[in-house]
Amino acid sequence: MFARFFHDRLDFAADALCRAAEAAGGPIIEGHALVSGEALDTVLRRYAEAHGIADRRAAASDWSKFFFARLIIPALVIQCSSGQRLDLDPASWGAYCREEGTIAHFVFDADPLGPPAPGDASSLVDAVMTPIVTALATDCGLSPRVFASNAAVYYVWALDQLGAQAQITPAQLAPARALLDASTRPDGGRNPFHAALQAAGSGRARRRTGASVPPAVGSAARSVG
Template sequence: MVAALYPSYFHDNLAGFADALRPAAWDPATVPMRRLIEPASLSERLACFSAAHDTYEPRAAASQWSKWFFSRLGIATLVAQLGSGRALPLTLDGLALASRDDGTPAYFRLADTPGTAHAGHDLSALIDEVFTPVVNALSAHCRLAPRVFWSNASTYIAWALDELDRQAQAPRAPRIAVRDLLSRRDRPDGGFNPFYRAYKRCPPGTMDGDGRPVDQCRRLCCMRDLDARWDLCANCPRAMRFPVLERASG
């Protein structure tokens, strides 16, 4: 049985992330996060991903790999923090990553410490201590703008919060605090807020890339279609089909 941190907080569509956070332990399958973002190590990981998925355009590969990283760690962190009411002590030196055979993140090991009480809504450590150096490393590796990676990260945070609201499992007050964060350009301390407005509104009658009616889409394209291996995502702004408005006659 997998020894996961906070598994009881993951339900329904979030259940697949219950094993993404595991307690620190000797684990030959993991690589310290600080080592992972070193140029040689990151290049090796992305090369493994590219070969496994037959995608060799470096910007497309990096963007697509980042979605696995941001979803596994970001969603798991949000759910665990809102469920426990504590901010996890996330740092590059305190995290280790285990990957699947294709190079995508499988789980993270971190110290099983209590964290900061009554601060489950505070995502500062996730943003500043982990996501920011990872975004910078990915951007330097492939010369893709940081805002593309931040857009990838923010869409998963927004999706997970929507799920938590739908399930009403986590306490309401911290969910509201995170919802407020997603609507503000700056964080409460004045710091950069990369999760601001992950989505933009679409006019009535808009259809997404799968032909389904939608009222919102991603704010930015992830650029994965730079490689012919990948089509546009269904919720990509470039995939939206907007209604044709008839001109008034007379």
């Protein structure tokens, strides 16, 4: 569906957002049930058991890294490459999970690409990130900033990969890069990427790019196929 946008170290995520997929060995969960927290116990228990993690907080933080890697990286690649808005309304997709509870595919009922809207992160932040960060924090008692910081790592890494590949122009990347330094989005909405990078130290987060592969990306890449 979007494979034409994915190259080199990003090609592992080419089928993460799709219109059809086979079951990946685990449950298929409606998007709303996942981001609202209703189905979190299902995936977190599976992840903790598969990896021998007794601490619910550790399991939730680790699982979130796989979730954000599987969603944010392809969403950013698709939006920057197409210059179009990506509608991530959880009512329009289902999560096809692996046996261990991580997400293999976000399967959409219809094409999620919308009108031109370079760098528009409103759907990603408002429809998915905000509710699932809240649900994860409520479930395990960790600060929402922990999960927002996990998400920001993959946003920065994907941007740097796109810049290094030079498949698209700096101008196409500029609206997405602007979110690293702005406390609010162009539409006035909240920007959790900026707050998370400020809290963690943007230099440290940015150093986890380039040759360094962030947690979950390497594992996700190895699981393809």
